[in-house]
Amino acid sequence: MAAKPVHVTAIYPGSFDPITNGHLDLIERSSRLVDRLIVSLLRNENKEPLFSIPERMDMLREVVQPYANVEVDCFGGLLVDYAAQKGATVILRGIRAVSDYEYELQMALMNRRLGPSIETVFLMASEANSFISSRLVKEVIGLGGNISGMVPPAIEARLKNRFLGEGR
Numbered sequence: 001m002a003a004k005p006v007h008v009t010a011i012y013p014g015s016f017d018p019i020t021n022g023h024l025d026l027i028e029r030s031s032r033l034v035d036r037l038i039v040s041l042l043r044n045e046n047k048e049p050l051f052s053i054p055e056r057m058d059m060l061r062e063v064v065q066p067y068a069n070v071e072v073d074c075f076g077g078l079l080v081d082y083a084a085q086k087g088a089t090v091i092l093r094g095i096r097a098v099s100d101y102e103y104e105l106q107m108a109l110m111n112r113r114l115g116p117s118i119e120t121v122f123l124m125a126s127e128a129n130s131f132i133s134s135r136l137v138k139e140v141i142g143l144g145g146n147i148s149g150m151v152p153p154a155i156e157a158r159l160k161n162r163f164l165g166e167g168r
């Protein structure tokens with residue numbers, strides 16, 4: 001078994017379309033556990049995102065600015081290959097409810113098979129954020145609902161712009 005590296009780099013992968021307060025809470029808490037945290041956006045041609053990769057990278061950079069050991073990147077291909085290339089030994093994921101567990105377990109086990117030296121670490125979402133998802137936030141604002149407190153203010157402004165148009 002490999003010894004613990006002196007510096008621990010973790011990857012927090014995801015779609016972040018857009019980043020929510022749930023994601024941000026996880027970033028804040030995990031930034032205190034590892035030396036370097038790379039929040040990394042999946043370049044996924046199969047999904048039709050609301051925000052483009054450059055837009056999502058911009059939004060991520062804006063909200064992680066207060067955390068000195070957090071950086072933003074994007075990746076394609078296998079996550080374990082990307083993690084190895086970045087010198088990361090940890091993949092970080094959040095779990096909100098039991099419904100997340102099966103999907104996360106399957107991914108974690110697949111990643112362990114593909115890259116046994118990379119450990120997936122789960123953090124539980126805070127109670128206050130455990131119902132928030134990017135998908136629901138988009139649905140709610142798209143139907144005219146209030147999303148304040150679910151995403152950082154800068155992201156709320158971007159969503160309002162996208163759904164309600166400039167200057168509203």
Ligand code: PNS
Pocket residue numbers: 013014015016042077078079080106107108110111
């Ligand atoms: O926020 P999401 O959309 O639930 O994140 C999913 C993500 C990006 C973590 C997952 O799709 C992923 O890691 N994709 C990279 C491709 C890969 O490595 N697949 C095999 C392992 S499951």
